Amino acid sequence: MDKKNRKVIIVGGGIAGCVLALALDKIGMKSEIFEARQIPKDDVGLFHYLSSNAMNVYKVLGIDDKLKDLGHECNGVIHYNEKGNQMARIDEKNSLKDYGIKSIMIKREFLTRVLREEVQSKQIPIHFGKKIQDIINIGKSNVTAYFEDGKSAEGNLLVGCDGVYSKTRRIILPNSPKPFYTKMVFTGGYTQTKITDKELNIIHSNYGKKGFLAYFVIPNSNEVWWWNGVSYPKEETREEMEKLSNEKWQQAMIEMYSEDPPLIQNIIRSNEINFIKYPISDMPSVDKWYKQNVCLIGDAVHATVPANGQGAAMASEDGLMLAKCLRDIEDIEEAFSKFQKLRQKRVEKIVKIGRTAGEGYLITNPIKKWFRNTMLILMLKSPFFGRMKDFFFGYSVEWDKNTNEIQ
Template sequence: MKAIIIGCGIAGPAMALALQKIGVQAVIYEAREAADDTQGAFLGISPNGLNILREYVALEEVMADSTPGKIRFFNARNKAIGVIDNAEQASRYGSETIQVKRGLLNGSLRRAAERAGIAIEFGKRLVAIGQREGTVTVSFADGSTAEGDLLIGCDGIHSAVRRAVFPNAPEPQYTGLLSTGGFTRPDFAVPADSIRMTFGERGFFGYAVSTHGEVWWFNNIAQKTAPQRHELNQSELADLKKRLVALHRNDPEPIVPIIERAHSIEIYPIYDIPFLDQWHQGGVCLIGDAAHATAPHIGQGASLALEDTLVLAQCIRDCADLQAAFARFQSLRQARVQAIIRQARKVGDTKTVPNRFQQFFRDLLLPFFVKLEARKMDWVYGYRVDWHKKLI
């Protein structure tokens, strides 16, 4: 079989590598004109994702520039109000949560695919999908086409594949939060033992120090209406810094200096997707954010996409035909991802700025809440794909 993969982010190269394990040839088509591993901020990968990732790349390469996964929570008066300690994750699950730069992860997976002889074509913006007699045909904006036995949509939350195959599917929903991701080279002392997350007076702020001594930080801003999607350009950087400094001017040090000295910032609205009834049609199947995007508040987006790749390859390997494989894939994955999406929405709701009465109870109850949630994460972090087990 020949597979068409749309999207060369995290899921696309991983999916191609998983298909190669079962003898399926894949070609990856990417809308961007060229690879750019400097774009994007950073993301969390938890043990369930890392245990899949090591099937495709050496984890040492991805972890070369990373931050710890341990989290400490503070209120706007810099009072410690909770901690999530990952000390036992490595022994329990085989890996420990980390944060990595999105570009470093993307680049590692893309290079692994290239080393494996998987073709990647850039400048291929999908405009149409046709299906007939077991063949999928795609048309691109440059006038070219491609044919395959199946197509896998790995093109993210604003998926062109999803819009083409399911034109009546619900659109991604804005969650009421904007997020910024920034990088700062500090000339002042910054605690480096954990991710420090602060429920600020007017916004949520988190930061950590990477293995290269750089501060990686993010901010969540409650805003009821969704702004236009765009990437921050350098001409807007100074204005955004002023806005963020004003937002956090009364919050604990070193939040304001971290913002002021940032050399790179991106801002984007946070979306997730209403649950889709169907992830596949004919020879087309959606995975990762294209099928089940989740808000980033519990760091599971990349991990869920990586899980999808190995499970889908296993289903194609073991099921009688593609229709059975896609149906089995959705049945194995849907309940899990929906439960995690609900959890991410719940955590995101805590980042909106409450009134003082609500703040009091948040600070009082958060230590108990995070301990309770940590005990409940076994089913998330302990997830494994038994590749050698036959599904049929």
């Protein structure tokens, strides 16, 4: 069958699913998205840091300007110790020159809305209320997805973009390692508090006495976007967490940051504060990312702790890279194998760094804190850090280069 006549079933209409559909459209390959949510729900979640490497994916898809207009430029991160003194910084001021595009901070609702509207504007079908239940005819040209509503859909290949608890993964790789709860909850939200003496367009990341908190001041406003990662041993679902009283949560945070600089306390004490709470899952590495003509991308195969803000970026890079492999390689399984070869090393390194950074948020022991801070300073000030920065932000899928030429 001519590659262009293939139809791809995409399970999950999140970031990876939408990016993949848009990239397939670019190469003239048909796809259809099947999303579990009953309706498009953009007003959920917090905000994303979209680093240059993520923005370079959106540039290929032609949506970078829309995202830039809806977001705020981000020039890097400043790390502070518990006294509020600067320890080190990651400077992204020259990203336009170095990596061709600037990083941004953007509300998740804008990112998902832009992606979905772009999918819809290309007439790519996106069906809601389609929770995948089973897949049959794996390896045959009519691979078939069954949904909980009793309906089914056929395609020549299927890609699971259904997130960290991926049903597609459980169907095709039943023995693959399972995600696990990290005993950490990310909370965060938007608040109003006047911060005048801090650099704008930069993430301020504070390693306090008992806990971590980062914030981003929205230029020309009193709006502050903030988040933290806190120890929370009891495993609960997002829905259960959302039911916890905000007042009690705020009280616990006030206590946790009571010995930190007043600015941190002000953020938490603000009357207009709201808390969104995410229990964080991690996942051991998966050996094989596909089975015959069914493949996994994004969080479905390599979920990461959000401490280095790369989950959406990785999902987006995956979507573009998989479309490129399908464009350049005739055999579907070979294309999947090449995709995994080109992605796995990078993704696993980033997942590992994110895991270490996340663990660092929870340290309260003074000796361990000293060690963490020293390592952070040494790493960020090391002459080799430039290489690490390039690895994260300078990555490109090299859309125009034939996949067969990349080893």
